[in-house]
Amino acid sequence: MAAKKPTKKTNASAEELQAYYKDMLLIRRFEEKAGQLYGMGLIGGFCHLYIGQEAVVVGLEATTKEGDSRITTYRDHGHMLACGMNPDGVMAELTGREGGYSRGKGGSMHMFSKEKKFYGGHGIVGANVPLGAGVAFADKYKGNDNVTFTYFGDGAANQGQVYETFNMAALWKLPMIFVIENNQYAMGTSQQRSTSSAEIWERGKAFGIPGEAVDGMDVLAVKDAGERAVKHARSGDGPYILEIKTYRYRGHSMSDPAKYRTREEVQKMRDERDPIEQVRNILLENKYATEDDLKAIDKEIKKIVNDSAEFAKISPEPAPEELWTDIYATEVPQEA
Amino acid sequence: MATEILMPALSPTMEEGTLAKWLVKEGDKVSSGDIMCEIETDKATMEFEAVDEGVIGKILIQEGTEGVKVNTAIAVLLEEGEDASAADSVSSDAPAAAPAPQAAAQSKPAEAKAPAAPKTDTTPDWPEGTKLKQQTVREALRDAMAEEMRRDENVFLMGEEVAEYQGAYKISQGLLDEFGAKRVIDTPITEHGFAGIGVGAAFGGLRPIVEFMTWNFAMQAIDHILNSAAKTLYMSGGQMGAPMVFRGPNGAAARVGAQHSQDYAAWYMQIPGLKVAMPYSASDAKGLMKSAIRDPNPVVFLENEIMYGKSFDVPDVEDYTVPFGKARIWREGSDVTIVSFGIGMTYALEAAEKLAAEGIDAEVIDLRTLRPMDTASTIKSVMKTNRCVTVEEG
Numbered sequence: 001m002a003a004k005k006p007t008k009k010t011n012a013s014a015e016e017l018q019a020y021y022k023d024m025l026l027i028r029r030f031e032e033k034a035g036q037l038y039g040m041g042l043i044g045g046f047c048h049l050y051i052g053q054e055a056v057v058v059g060l061e062a063t064t065k066e067g068d069s070r071i072t073t074y075r076d077h078g079h080m081l082a083c084g085m086n087p088d089g090v091m092a093e094l095t096g097r098e099g100g101y102s103r104g105k106g107g108s109m110h111m112f113s114k115e116k117k118f119y120g121g122h123g124i125v126g127a128n129v130p131l132g133a134g135v136a137f138a139d140k141y142k143g144n145d146n147v148t149f150t151y152f153g154d155g156a157a158n159q160g161q162v163y164e165t166f167n168m169a170a171l172w173k174l175p176m177i178f179v180i181e182n183n184q185y186a187m188g189t190s191q192q193r194s195t196s197s198a199e200i201w202e203r204g205k206a207f208g209i210p211g212e213a214v215d216g217m218d219v220l221a222v223k224d225a226g227e228r229a230v231k232h233a234r235s236g237d238g239p240y241i242l243e244i245k246t247y248r249y250r251g252h253s254m255s256d257p258a259k260y261r262t263r264e265e266v267q268k269m270r271d272e273r274d275p276i277e278q279v280r281n282i283l284l285e286n287k288y289a290t291e292d293d294l295k296a297i298d299k300e301i302k303k304i305v306n307d308s309a310e311f312a313k314i315s316p317e318p319a320p321e322e323l324w325t326d327i328y329a330t331e332v333p334q335e336a
Numbered sequence: 337m338a339t340e341i342l343m344p345a346l347s348p349t350m351e352e353g354t355l356a357k358w359l360v361k362e363g364d365k366v367s368s369g370d371i372m373c374e375i376e377t378d379k380a381t382m383e384f385e386a387v388d389e390g391v392i393g394k395i396l397i398q399e400g401t402e403g404v405k406v407n408t409a410i411a412v413l414l415e416e417g418e419d420a421s422a423a424d425s426v427s428s429d430a431p432a433a434a435p436a437p438q439a440a441a442q443s444k445p446a447e448a449k450a451p452a453a454p455k456t457d458t459t460p461d462w463p464e465g466t467k468l469k470q471q472t473v474r475e476a477l478r479d480a481m482a483e484e485m486r487r488d489e490n491v492f493l494m495g496e497e498v499a500e501y502q503g504a505y506k507i508s509q510g511l512l513d514e515f516g517a518k519r520v521i522d523t524p525i526t527e528h529g530f531a532g533i534g535v536g537a538a539f540g541g542l543r544p545i546v547e548f549m550t551w552n553f554a555m556q557a558i559d560h561i562l563n564s565a566a567k568t569l570y571m572s573g574g575q576m577g578a579p580m581v582f583r584g585p586n587g588a589a590a591r592v593g594a595q596h597s598q599d600y601a602a603w604y605m606q607i608p609g610l611k612v613a614m615p616y617s618a619s620d621a622k623g624l625m626k627s628a629i630r631d632p633n634p635v636v637f638l639e640n641e642i643m644y645g646k647s648f649d650v651p652d653v654e655d656y657t658v659p660f661g662k663a664r665i666w667r668e669g670s671d672v673t674i675v676s677f678g679i680g681m682t683y684a685l686e687a688a689e690k691l692a693a694e695g696i697d698a699e700v701i702d703l704r705t706l707r708p709m710d711t712a713s714t715i716k717s718v719m720k721t722n723r724c725v726t727v728e729e730g
Contacts, residue, residue, distance in 0.1 A: 032368050036387045039344025041406055046348065051369075069540070103573035112572035119539050120572070124563050130529050131564055134536015141492070141518070141542060164529025171524070249369070255347035257380040263371075270369065326574040327608050329632040 010220055014288035020062070020219045021279045021289075022297050024054035027078040028276060029305045030087060031250075034077065034094055034108075037309060038254050043094045047108045050078035052249035055275035056181050057082040059222025060149060060242075063230045067144065071119040071132040072151035074109035075181075075248075079151065083116045087304055091312035099315030105326065126159025128152060129178070133165045136176035136239075147233040148176040155186025157200045163207075166239075170207040173238035177229045178204070180243040181216070187252040188260040201243035211241025217273040247273070338393055338418060340409035346375060346382045353377045354402045355410060364392045365416075372411070373399070390415050453719055454712035457662050461619065461651075468649040476618035476650055477507050477583075477639065480625035481545060483655070485515055488543060491629055494521040494530060495547030495584075504549045505585060505644055531557030531582070535564045535634075538578040543629060548584035551600045551638065557582075565634035566609030581628045583637035586614070587679060587729050590642060599730025601678065604636040605706040611660055612707040614638040616681035618648035620704055623658030631660070640679045661708035665717070669699035673717040676727035677703040684727045 010017070031049040038047050050057075053075075061082040064070075072079045080090050085101065093100025093111050101111040110121040119135055122128040132150025139146040156162060157180055169176060180200050184191050197203060201211035210232065214225040222244060229240040247269045251258040258266075283289040343353070354376040360366060366386040373384050393414035397404055404410065462468075471479075485491045492515075497504045499512040499522040512520040523530040527548060534546040548554040554561065561582055569577030587599035605612045611633050615621040621639070628635040650656070666681070667688055676684040681702050688698040699717050703709055718724045 029368075032387045035385070036344075039346070039384075039406075040342060041345045044348060071536075101573065102571055102575070105573050106571045110571040112568075112575050114575050119536070119576070120568070122564070124559060127532060127559060127564055130532025130560070131536035131539065133529075134533040134538070135540040136536075137533055138537045138540025138542045141490075141537070161528045161532060164524075164526040165533070167524060167526065168529055168533060251382075255350075255377075255379070255382075257382045259380070263383075326570045326572075328611075329569055329574070329577050329579070331632055 010282060010286075012220055014283070014286075016062075017279055017283055017288055018293075018297070020055075020058055021276065021283060021294070022301065023058045023061075023082055024219065024276045024279065025297065025301050026087070026304065027054045027058070027081050029301050030081060030091070030308065031077060033305045033309050034091070035250070035254065037091075037095065037312070042313065043108065044096060045107055046074070047094065047254045048075040048252065049250045049254070050075055050248070052269070052275075053181060053183060053216065053246045054078060055219035055222050056179070056216050056244045056246050057151075059219040060177075060179065060226045062223045063226035064149070067117070067146040069117040069119060069132075069135045069139070069146065069148040070151070071128050071135060071148065072121065073125065073128055073153060073156065074121070074123050075153070076109065076111065076121045080111055080113070080116075080118060080121075083113075083118055085111075085113050085116055085118060087308040088311040091308035092315045095312040095315070096317065097312060097315035098318050099311060103322065104318040105322065126152065126156040126161050129156065129159070129162045130165045133169050133174050133176060136169070136174040137172070140172070140175055145234050146175065147230055149179055150176055151179045151181055153186065154180060154182040154184065154191050154195065154200060155189070157182075157203075158186075158195060163203070166204060166207040166209060169239040170209050173236065175233045175236070176239045177226075177233055178209075178211075178239060178241045180241065181246055182243055183246050183248045185248070185252070185260065188256070188258075190260065199243065201241045204241040209239050209241055211243065214242055214244045216244035216246030217269075217275045217278065219275055219279060338412050338414050339388070339390075341372070341386075341411040341413055343397070343404045343406050343408045343410050344375070344384055345406045346377050346384075347379060350377050350406060352403050352405045355397050355399055355404050356381060358395060358399045360392050362392050362395055366390060366392060366413070386413075388413060391418070393418070453716050456710070456712045456716050458665075461623070461658060461664065462653070462656070467652040469652045470647045471618045471622075471650040472645055472647050473615075473618045473621045473639070474505070474507055474644040476622035476648075477625055478509055478511065480622045481508070481629070482511060482514065484626055484629040485511070485519060488629075489519075490541065491543045491545065492519040492521065493545045493547060494523055494534060496523055496525055496549050498522060498547050503547075505641060507639075507644070508547070527553050527556040528560070531560040532564060534580060534582075535560050535578050538565070538580040538634075539568070539576055544580045545629065546580065546582050548582065550596055550641075551584055551586040552596055552598055554582065554584065554600075561604075561610070561634070561636065562607055566607050569609060569633070577632070578634045579632045581625075581635045581637050583625075583628075584639060585641040585644070586638035587640050589640075599638075599728070601638055601706055601728065601730040603730075604638075605709070607707075609634065610707060611635045611705065612638065613660065613705045614678040615704060616643070616678055616702050618646070619650045619656070620658055620664070620702070622650055623656050624660070624704065626655075626657045627660055630657075638678065643679055658704065660705045661710050662704070663710035663713040664702045664704055665699065665713065666702055667698065667700040669697040669721065671697045671721055672723040672725060673699045673701060673714065673721045674725050674727060675701045675703065675714050677706065678729075680727040680729060687727075
């Protein structure tokens with residue numbers, strides 16, 4: 001399934017491209033495995049896969065520095081892997097086990113990492129947007145130069161609190177990047193049927209927030225735009241909006257048959273725009289990697305994913321008494 | 337090595353389904369993402385994709401078969417180059433049963449005994465001889481915030497009209513002058529948004545105090561109070577939470593309409609993860625507010641507009657705090673227990689006076705915090721009086 005689009009010239013180094021290939025492939029294979037474990041009944045509840053959108057988070061993570069924060073919605077597995085969280089801990093949280101990031105109490109939609117400054121994993125559409133602004137507010141208050149990436153979808157972009165946040169983020173010049181992952185469908189409702197504007201990022205103009213639309217199937221384009229956004233936010237000029245046009249190959253969740261779009265539409269995207277295939281072609285055409293090099297990467301990724309699945313199966317379920325813990329803190333749960 | 341392809345569960349509740357249609361046949365090569373078959377659940381027809389690369393060696397369940405149980409082998413996948421005969425000796429990828437947590441040791445139920453009077457903390461809020469000063473609830477709340485802001489630079493106040501206007505009800509009077517615009521922040525009229533920003537700032541290590549002009553307006557923000565602030569500690573397995581205070585006037589004021597009069601005490605006290613305080617006196621307003629700001633959990637602090645101007649004795653000491661979960665007995669009595677909190681205490685104490693004139697000796701308990709609630713003090717009192725009347729507005 002080779003990408004038919006001709007590959008373009010790039011200044012990216014072989015190492016950089018190989019890293020993107022590897023990071024995106026890890027997300028793809030991890031999500032496929034999660035889908036499989038879900039099918040086997042090992043993952044309960046809801047499960048939203050990131051397949052197709054890998055270039056968004058991998059491209060943006062390439063622009064971060066130590067100390068930057070990220071927060072997202074419930075389609076969060078890719079974000080966690082991309083910011084360096086351990087696949088074993090993520091998969092074990094999906095299966096609701098003690099070895100998971102939330103010790104089995106969060107599941108697919110609710111994972112956090114204090115260490116990686118990953119602030120969740122939120123199930124209420126739009127709610128993570130002011131939360132992300134709050135994290136950015138804390139950085140500004142403390143006087144450091146960290147920025148916060150606040151990811152949300154085209155569906156969340158219609159929530160009122162997003163615009164309340166645009167207003168305050170612009171007013172207070174909060175160091176943050178609003179990342180609209182526009183995968184064109186808010187569950188089953190297309191952007192056309194739900195959203196009055198064709199370009200969501202342009203809504204920022206009403207608040208004086210600059211932004212741009214980005215090809216989200218091209219990891220290099222995402223990284224370029226991300227660098228512009230980070231430069232703006234880190235230098236104290238306030239928020240920036242990236243509307244990243246992407247596509248999810250799978251349904252909204254595991255139980256979504258996706259009848260609101262044609263099989264041909266999905267297949268065309270996979271055949272012509274796949275973010276991983278695009279990087280694969282650049283690597284091969286520029287002789288930055290051989291087929292054998294890529295096979296070795298595939299093998300390495302497969303092992304990481306299989307090991308995470310194995311860990312997620314053998315890690316014990318939390319004891320019933322755990323239902324009563326972590327409801328109240330006895331001391332401040334994070335560094336003040 | 338040949339592997340079995342198993343009937344998938346395609347929704348949280350699916351136990352079986354119909355294998356509606358095969359889109360591949362024996363001998364076909366598949367790679368991850370290829371659609372192999374269509375499966376009908378009770379809700380929809382779903383496409384089932386291959387996860388691994390290989391060749392379909394054998395189809396075990398024919399299309400049209402109904403009632404196929406989840407995890408039944410439906411086909412055999414061969415690795416490339418593998419002979420079809422390998423389909424007969426497959427390795428099953430069936431899920432291993434989750435190791436069950438160790439069953440708690442069975443313990444015999446204790447013999448039923450007459451309950452002993454519960455233990456309660458009856459130490460007075462301040463030792464005898466403490467110097468006292470008269471203060472309004474309004475001044476006590478302001479002093480509590482100012483003292484905590486001096487103590488911890490991560491404490492800040494945000495809300496509508498809290499800074500330049502000096503507070504819609506003048507609770508934050510003088511704070512902007514002392515602490516500056518960085519720490520006393522006027523927000524736009526946007527409760528949902530600024531409550532969310534407050535919670536995010538708490539995630540990020542600050543100790544926000546979020547003022548609502550009234551708790552009625554906080555209905556626009558209740559999602560962040562419950563879903564974002566109260567639940568995150570649990571959902572993160574204890575990694576992070578929202579140590580912060582949501583505060584403002586609650587309940588009926590004088591001569592205002594229904595949209596400015598609701599008492600939310602009974603609502604918020606039902607929410608795991610929140611603590612809820614509703615003080616009556618100025619000393620409790622001060623001591624509980626200081627405890628609330630220091631508490632590592634989100635605290636809902638319910639004030640009352642009518643009480644703001646009422647004066648009480650407040651200990652004139654450097655650092656006066658009142659712990660959560662400790663009721664105060666305002667009046668000891670032996671005939672009936674009256675339990676209340678917040679402005680309800682006004683009526684409870686008045687009633688006790690009237691009852692005393694009739695020769696009835698009432699004990700009056702102020703719960704002070706509703707979550708945690710000091711039920712032991714009430715139980716102990718009722719064991720003495722055998723009668724209990726509760727007084728609340730919400």
